Amino acid sequence: MTGFRVGTRGSALATTQTTTVADALARTSGREYELKIIRTEGDITTGSLASLGGTGVFASALRAAILDGEVDLAVHSLKDLPAKQPEGLEIVAIPERVDVRDALCARDGLTLETLPRGARVGTGSPRRVAQLLAARPDLEMVDIRGNVPTRLARVPGLESHDDHAPAAAGSPRGDLDAVVLACAGLDRIGMDWAITERLDPAVVLPAPGQGALAIESRPELAGAASPHPELTRALAEYDDAATRVQVTAERALLSRLEAGCAAPLGALGRFGSGTLVLDAVVAAHDGSRVLRRNEQITLAVDPAEEAALEAARALGVEVAEALLADGADLLSW
Numbered sequence: 073m074t075g076f077r078v079g080t081r082g083s084a085l086a087t088t089q090t091t092t093v094a095d096a097l098a099r100t101s102g103r104e105y106e107l108k109i110i111r112t113e114g115d116i117t118t119g120s121l122a123s124l125g126g127t128g129v130f131a132s133a134l135r136a137a138i139l140d141g142e143v144d145l146a147v148h149s150l151k152d153l154p155a156k157q158p159e160g161l162e163i164v165a166i167p168e169r170v171d172v173r174d175a176l177c178a179r180d181g182l183t184l185e186t187l188p189r190g191a192r193v194g195t196g197s198p199r200r201v202a203q204l205l206a207a208r209p210d211l212e213m214v215d216i217r218g219n220v221p222t223r224l225a226r227v228p229g230l231e232s233h234d235d236h237a238p239a240a241a242g243s244p245r246g247d248l249d250a251v252v253l254a255c256a257g258l259d260r261i262g263m264d265w266a267i268t269e270r271l272d273p274a275v276v277l278p279a280p281g282q283g284a285l286a287i288e289s290r291p292e293l294a295g296a297a298s299p300h301p302e303l304t305r306a307l308a309e310y311d312d313a314a315t316r317v318q319v320t321a322e323r324a325l326l327s328r329l330e331a332g333c334a335a336p337l338g339a340l341g342r343f344g345s346g347t348l349v350l351d352a353v354v355a356a357h358d359g360s361r362v363l364r365r366n367e368q369i370t371l372a373v374d375p376a377e378e379a380a381l382e383a384a385r386a387l388g389v390e391v392a393e394a395l396l397a398d399g400a401d402l403l404s405w
């Protein structure tokens with residue numbers, strides 16, 4: 073292999089994430105790479121999409137490109153990937169996670185505490201809506217869509233003046249007091265200036281996998297008989313065992329609750345000094361009831377060992393079952 077090919081979606085966030093990963097892999101492997109922008113849903117001509125089932129259309133298009141041999145790797149935001157891994161594809165590396173928190177991006181430097189009564193706050197995420205209403209029942213939550221610059225442009229003073237990251241034409245502007253986004257995305261594309269408060273996970277728990285990336289490929293690229301050994305070594309070096317163990321617990325919980333990305337559910341794993349802690353929340357859509365659970369285990373083995381991942385999965389299932397015993401399934405989804 074001379075170089076490798078990496079697939080990405082075309083948004084500012086996707087290309088930035090993918091370029092960062094590909095640059096790091098190129099450095100360690102000593103190989104060059106080519107970035108391929110993958111057109112979404114309707115542009116894909118192969119039959120592979122349908123067979124992938126139940127995933128977001130964006131992940132599906134990238135996955136089809138891997139399966140078709142059009143690219144060798146794709147970089148996803150881990151939180152956008154469903155908990156069940158499709159046949160023929162493997163997460164070959166999970167790099168070190170960045171800031172897991174949600175970001176309040178408000179006008180005039182306002183915070184969750186100082187937003188005026190009845191302030192209008194935009195987010196498309198039921199998880200954020202439920203937890204914000206639990207903390208501030210007076211807020212008016214507004215459903216919003218679109219890429220990061222388009223969302224920020226809903227708040228006076230947070231319009232982007234960068235031509236590379238334009239807000240969508242025709243979307244409302246300046247009509248909200250604040251929007252909520254992931255810190256990770258804003259930090260990665262250099263729009264952290266818009267953040268007025270990084271929300272404490274004690275108030276708003278992030279989505280399972282938030283702040284982490286997943287590098288996906290065909291399974292042979294992770295194996296001992298890899299056709300591209302330099303790239304395989306670079307991937308192994310780039311993988312972060314502590315992050316993997318955390319997100320494994322979070323995704324096992326998601327999977328056990330059989331909740332999709334629209335469920336008002338948050339989860340956060342933390343790993344340090346041999347201890348894995350998992351915090352989780354399930355809330356009623358209107359924030360009127362919030363169930364929280366926290367459990368921890370001691371990992372007797374190195375977090376890179378398969379036994380550590382097994383223990384992490386068991387912890388996720390245990391916390392999920394504790395939430396179900398508390399009535400989580402009666403709340404919402």
Ligand SMILES: NCc1[nH]cc(CCC(=O)O)c1CC(=O)O
Pocket residue numbers: 149150151152252253254255256257281282283284285
């Ligand atoms: N659902 C969209 C999405 N997927 C990943 C991120 C941000 C990056 C991350 O969480 O890793 C975002 C934007 C957001 O939630 O604000």
